[in-house]
Amino acid sequence: MEQSDAIALVRRALPGLTTSETRVAEAILGDPGHVAGLAITDLAVRCGTSVSTVARFAQALGYSGYRELRAQISRSVTLAQAQRDRFGLESTAIDPQDTVAVVAAKIGAQQVDAIERTARMVDQDAIDVVAAAVVAARRIELLGQGASSLTAQDLQQKLARIGLVASHAADPHLALTSVSLCTEADVVIAFSHSGETPETLRTVQVAKDAGAVVVAVTNEPASPLIEEVDIVLLTHADESPFRMAAMSSRIAQLALIDILFVRVVQRAGGSVATPLHLTHDAIFRR
Known part of the structure; x- marks a missing residue:
């Protein structure tokens, strides 16, 4: 599978997942950096499901298996961190108490990310x-x-x-x-x-x-x-x-x-x- 934003794929897949697959997706979305370091058996235990369910979940997203999914999650986490570092941010989520400078940095980071991901993943x-x-x-x-x-x-x-x-x-x-x-x-x-x-x-x-x-x-x-x-x-x-x-x-x-x-x-x-x-x-x- 071509390089893609694994976290975005997981988020988009949520509406059509089974209950067990949803637990896997939520674990990834909740802490992708941690999941990127987990073996398939560890993720299955954490989600209260089977190894085969995790493997099917990865394949349903278009990956060859969990190993490729994990590698792409790690890549997505690295890219997201690089984007935040580029703008000097810990998070791109806008808070009502943010200053003008922080709002400008966060909007810039969000929009650059949207353009780069859209261009990178274009069909x-x-x-x-x-x-x-x-x-x-x-x-x-x-x-x-x-x-x-x-x-x-x-x-x-x-x-x-x-x-x-x-x-x-x-x-x-x-x-x-x-x-x-x-x-x-x-x-x-x-x-x-x-x-x-x-x-x-x-x-x-x-x-x-x-x-x-x-x-x-x-x-x-x-x-x-x-x-x-x-x-x-x-x-x-x-x-x-x-x-x-x-x-x-x-x-x-x-x-x-x-x-x-x-x-x-x-x-x-x-x-x-x-x-x-x-x-x-x-x-x-x-």
């Missing part, structure tokens, strides 16, 4: 498939509510600069109307950090029924949105418990969209030169 094949579909599409529809609407608008603006006209309706009813007219020649990209936004789910279902190629950009691989789409692009961001608005999730989405956009430009080739020149002149002409 390269999926990016290329989506880029090809976008270049060939008759119509491009972008969906998103709240902070995800901002990401949709960002991609809409980027595509416009290279002559690819994309639509984004922040109003759910207008979005439904628009995607209901899609065909197999069209691409719909839905943004939802949780993968559970009701308005987005409903619109995606209509787009799917219309025959469009539907893409999800989400942080949750076990979400309802995943079940409704053709292609999934995952972000990797952890929001602070002291969350007042989407922060790391928005940054991760924007990073992923930048990766996708560059691949679209690469695939479109020389055809984007004229639109780029014209749109640049239109904006910067004095």
Whole structure:
């Protein structure tokens, strides 16, 4: 298995685990540094389960076995500590009593982590498939509510600069109307950090029924949105418990969209030169 964030994989797997597997996951999430030093028998005893359960748990995450899982947990712990050290922090969790300097450092650490993990774990094949579909599409529809609407608008603006006209309706009813007219020649990209936004789910279902190629950009691989789409692009961001608005999730989405956009430009080739020149002149002409 390619290098990945083992702790994030464990956290994301929680909703679908058995009771015994959940105890293993909670032990890892509760003290990953300690678990990274445990033999499989020691972890099984600590969790009140069997060695075979721990082994199956590791394999369910995509690892060859517990040894590989343990190595990747150790790697994740090391990377997280390096990130905290980089910003001079003991923890990146925001506390109401933090000073401005500490808040700035923690936000910086969280957002850098979200960008780096999203870039490191990006599904390269999926990016290329989506880029090809976008270049060939008759119509491009972008969906998103709240902070995800901002990401949709960002991609809409980027595509416009290279002559690819994309639509984004922040109003759910207008979005439904628009995607209901899609065909197999069209691409719909839905943004939802949780993968559970009701308005987005409903619109995606209509787009799917219309025959469009539907893409999800989400942080949750076990979400309802995943079940409704053709292609999934995952972000990797952890929001602070002291969350007042989407922060790391928005940054991760924007990073992923930048990766996708560059691949679209690469695939479109020389055809984007004229639109780029014209749109640049239109904006910067004095």
